Amino acid sequence: DTAGMGGKGGPYRLDLQDGHDVMQISDEDKADISAEALAAAREMGREALLRRLAEIGMSEYDSAVYESFLRPVEQEVGQLRVILEGIEARAHEREWLKLQPHGELDDARLVDGAAGERLIYRRRGEKPPDPGAPQTKPKRLRFVLDISGSMYRFNSADRRLDRCCQMAVMIMEALEGFEHKYSWSLVGHSGDGPAVPLVDYARPPADRAQRLKVVQEMWAHAQFCPSGDSTLEAAEFAVAEVARQEADDYFVFLLSDANLQRYRIRPEELGQILTSDARVNAFVFFIAGGKEAARLAQALPFGRGIVVDDTAKLPGAFKEVFAAASSKT
Known part of the structure; x- marks a missing residue:
């Protein structure tokens, strides 16, 4: 088992700049690799990655x-x-929405209600932000x-x-x-x-x-x-x-x-x-x-x-x- 392009069970891929042809083994060939070999390859790949990350860090x-x-x-x-x-704000703020046909009676609209106005209620709701808010x-x-x-x-x-x-x-x-x-x-x-x-x-x-x-x-x-x-x-x-x-x-x-x-x-x-x-x-x-x-x-x-x-x-x-x-x- 070798590393590289098409290396069956290999732990990692060799540098593509080295001129290796791109190959991909079949699912049948992949299934034919033992669990022990796969585990060993995974560990070798992990160690190689850690070494490379350490090099990058320095x-x-x-x-x-x-x-x-x-x-x-x-x-x-x-x-x-x-x-x-x-891009403008999107989130809707919850606040009291006034001039509603139903909800909680708005004390500030009692006189209007006595005069026959119907939109004298308020309720909690979401108000979209104003443009540019x-x-x-x-x-x-x-x-x-x-x-x-x-x-x-x-x-x-x-x-x-x-x-x-x-x-x-x-x-x-x-x-x-x-x-x-x-x-x-x-x-x-x-x-x-x-x-x-x-x-x-x-x-x-x-x-x-x-x-x-x-x-x-x-x-x-x-x-x-x-x-x-x-x-x-x-x-x-x-x-x-x-x-x-x-x-x-x-x-x-x-x-x-x-x-x-x-x-x-x-x-x-x-x-x-x-x-x-x-x-x-x-x-x-x-x-x-x-x-x-x-x-x-x-x-x-x-x-x-x-x-x-x-x-x-x-x-x-x-x-x-x-x-x-x-x-x-």
Whole structure:
């Protein structure tokens, strides 16, 4: 058993820059690997990941590397910042609504009632904020990016992991300075779990050096994580977690490379999860996958699944969906 592209039972994926062909063994071959070999491979992969993360933690900021991710999305960063700045408060405040036809008698309207006026009651209700009203609570955003092994494995074919990292950079750059309006977190999902921590709500990256480390951790995880899929669990956890604290509004954006059929995941299950909490605006972006991605998106509730055939368009597609979703809420 060896590491590398197509290495049966191997603990991780070799560097794609070394010229390895992309290969994927069949489910039958995967099932033929002993439990002992799989456990040993998982442990070797975990140790390799920890070593790589330690190297990232000690490395110095490389501006050229960061610029390679930022440069393709600089225009989208500027456009997204305009959108983020312009989004208005949504949360409805509970207050006394006056001039009601029923409810509790309004003492200030007793004379009007004696004169025959019918709208002399008041009741507690939710009043939408006035246009331009300041937000009293931040909006909560949860970004769930695919950093599974297939993202690394097929990056040489369509640059899907590159685009995913560019999207992460776009998000981090665009949200800088908006901490008063947006509370956000960024996690990954893979065969290693549904919520690999990358950016915590309370600790957004303070500068580009910290943002580069986030991207480097995404790459490292995709290379060394065990195979598998946590898309359903990632969506379910994100929808529940984002609404855990009171906020002005709630958003979940999940990225998947649409390899769901291989893991026998039904789109109906995913759709139920995305719409399980009416307060949460949850969306999934399918990259790659071809007809499979289109089939999945069509089976989801309208507007909840977005297919991005060209991964180069992923950052722009996210920007457009976020702008549209924010204007509807």
